[in-house]
Amino acid sequence: xxxxxxxxxxxxxxxxxxxxxxxxxxxxxxxxxxxxxxxxxxxxxxxxxxxxxxxxxxxxxxxxxxxxxxxxxxxxxxxxxxxxxxxxxxxxxxxxxxxxxxxxxxxxxxxxxxxxxxxxxxxxxxxxxxxxxxxxxxxxxxxxxxxxxxxxxxxxxxxxxxxxxxxxxxxxxxxxxxxxxxxxxxxxxxxxxxxxxxxxxxxxxxxxxxxxxxxxxxxxxxxxxxxxxxxxxxxxxxxxxxxxxxxxxxxxxxxxxxxxxxxxxxxxxxxxxxxxxxxxxxxxxxxxxxxxxxxxxxxxxxxxxxxxxxxxxxxxxxxxxxxx
Numbered sequence: 001x002x003x004x005x006x007x008x009x010x011x012x013x014x015x016x017x018x019x020x021x022x023x024x025x026x027x028x029x030x031x032x033x034x035x036x037x038x039x040x041x042x043x044x045x046x047x048x049x050x051x052x053x054x055x056x057x058x059x060x061x062x063x064x065x066x067x068x069x070x071x072x073x074x075x076x077x078x079x080x081x082x083x084x085x086x087x088x089x090x091x092x093x094x095x096x097x098x099x100x101x102x103x104x105x106x107x108x109x110x111x112x113x114x115x116x117x118x119x120x121x122x123x124x125x126x127x128x129x130x131x132x133x134x135x136x137x138x139x140x141x142x143x144x145x146x147x148x149x150x151x152x153x154x155x156x157x158x159x160x161x162x163x164x165x166x167x168x169x170x171x172x173x174x175x176x177x178x179x180x181x182x183x184x185x186x187x188x189x190x191x192x193x194x195x196x197x198x199x200x201x202x203x204x205x206x207x208x209x210x211x212x213x214x215x216x217x218x219x220x221x222x223x224x225x226x227x228x229x230x231x232x233x234x235x236x237x238x239x240x241x242x243x244x245x246x247x248x249x250x251x252x253x254x255x256x257x258x259x260x261x262x263x264x265x266x267x268x269x270x271x272x273x274x275x276x277x278x279x280x281x282x283x284x285x286x287x288x289x290x291x292x293x294x295x296x297x298x299x300x301x302x303x304x305x306x307x308x309x310x311x312x313x314x315x316x317x318x319x320x321x322x323x324x
Contacts, residue, residue: 012097013286015112016119016298023123023300024282030124031131032255033213034274039236040210042269047278052086054168054309058179084168084309088277089146091133091302093126095119097287099294126282126300128257134274134306136259138162149213152272152308153265155318157181168308183315187264190221190323192247195264199248202266202315209313210269212252215261218320219254222247225323264317271310277303 028038037043046052063074095118105114133145138161151161158173158181160166170180183201187194202209223245234244234251244251280303287296308314
């Protein structure tokens with residue numbers, strides 16, 4: 001039998017709606033990775049579509065050359081463009097207020113106080129949940145979670161992640177698609193020399209990474225290697241409450257929720273972005289009461305995914321151990 005609902009609670013719904021901007025702000029500010037994405041301008045909003053389609057250029061035009069007078073020019077048609085396709089993912093958190101709680105907290109002030117507490121609890125839940133999903137070890141086949149950085153930036157990019165037939169619909173194992181593989185190096189004993197090489201590999205001399213993300217353990221390997229040397233912190237991240245150091249003018253941040261704790265991710269946010277569905281970036285629904293329950297429930301809903309348009313600009317130093 002289908003559920004039926006009563007008329008939405010206007011006052012509770014309005015309170016939740018009025019707090020929406022604050023909720024969204026706290027979701028992004030509360031974790032290092034989500035905060036980095038926002039601070040570096042790597043969060044986009046798009047309108048509609050069954051999936052996210054990202055245009056890619058995988059090769060250069062080969063018709064360039066010198067000529068003189070009546071030389072024949074190369075007019076070979078060029079096929080240099082393709083696209084990656086990424087699915088939408090959805091997350092939610094619910095806010096439920098029991099009738100008994102309303103009775104015990106009669107009076108508008110008391111009721112709004114308990115509602116705000118529940119909104120804060122839901123905000124913490126969805127913030128930590130989304131951040132954990134984006135940073136987790138590649139999930140299993142049945143997972144509906146957003147794509148994680150460990151799926152975009154693999155330690156073995158010639159094979160597809162566990163639950164994906166391919167990344168963005170492009171087969172990584174094909175020798176024709178080497179351009180769609182991220183950079184990767186088995187780190188072993190920690191060294192800044194390996195960091196130098198990975199930095200240069202993902203930069204290709206022209207586009208340095210936006211940030212380096214790692215665990216507390218590996219962050220401390222780097223921190224300890226800099227004892228007695230000049231170190232600079234990212235002041236914006238420091239002002240936001242996150243500890244960072246700099247490597248070649250790139251901030252290094254550690255994230256307590258990161259799934260793979262022995263790796264360093266060299267990320268370029270020009271090409272790695274969190275894309276949101278317009279009208280579904282932590283939207284709040286009205287409070288409604290099921291006919292078979294003495295409680296009112298509203299939902300925080302999110303729709304989006306982590307997408308990548310240039311995997312070769314991303315890299316990982318993996319299996320890092322303590323320095324010798």
